[in-house]
Amino acid sequence: MFPCWKKLSVKSAAAANFLSLASQRALTPSRKSSSGKRFNVPPSAEFVARVSGIPTMAKLPYRDSADGLDAAFVGVPIDTGTSNRPGARFGPRQIRVESALLRAYNSGTRAAPYESLVVADIGDVNVNVYDLKDTCRRIREAYRKILAAGCIPLTMGGDHTIAYPILQAVAEKHGPVGLIHVDAHADTSDVVLGEKIGHGTPFRRCVEEGLLNCERVVQIGLRGTGYSPDSYEWSRAQGFRVVQVEECWFKSLAPLMSEVRAQMGLGPVYLSFDIDALDPGFAPGTGTPEIAGLTPTQGVEIIRGCRHLNLVGCDLVEVSPPYDTTGNTALTGANLLFEMLCVLPKVKYY
Structure with a gap:
């Protein structure tokens, strides 16, 4: 019913005269990758209203698997x-809604991700909202399939x-990886309320299982009150570089x-980018x-600073729409995810 992301054709000479060449290119994704597959180009809001259609990330096509994709929003x-x-739990849905404002090119860096990679949502x-351990199993199995397809996941x-x-x-695919972790919290607790799995423990579990190359881990933006005088002692003991927020105040992070x-x-x-790394005045x-x-x-500086790295996956987490009725937190998240797409390997820059 809403084929707004499909290839649009110019059917008349009058229409062809009306549309500029640049507009036609935006509407008609005719460029091909080396594999012969067409790129997915989001429809331009110059010609397709943002409020129309089914909300997918950046109004990209929906696909039911990562097969044939270079990168995927999930x-x-x-x-x-x-x-x-x-x-x-409502974060992905609201990020998708707000992402309708995104356009195809990065005006700041001149990145052209949709001319470079085959991308879809x-x-x-399919999580289990009653059982966190089962949810973790489901996530692990889903990402095994995404990575097996040679696709880089961009997670909401x-x-x-x-x-x-x-x-x-x-780590099953790539071995122990480096980690750029942007967050207000280290998320390295051992046990919280008797549980070893929760949003405050993921990177402790990752270290225990050898998923990270600890000499290639940096945590940026850590702050807040703590349960001990040095909340980040454990991180430093593993070899992580810890950049507390005080080191970031009033300066460029380039x-x-x-x-x-x-x-x-x-x-x-x-x-891995937790939206609470940003000041709550913004998010x-x-x-x-x-x-x-x-x-x-x-x-944005942090993400753009990841260009030329061998990024194998990214996430943007902890957007909770009920606590921001303006939608600005989700809009910020959508833009940060687009910035992540722009710094993936092989993205073209003008």
């Missing part, structure tokens, strides 16, 4: 692992628990990211807000 709608305010993992959370089973699947790129080297890297719609956080500009 939702993991859970908040079963949340320790404070729930609602992140492959929907959500969901609470941060999801990073654990995703990294289990990623120099930091130059150092991070050197630390990550040529090996596989996973990027109030999250479960565990902490004051004095990063700015959206710094968040």
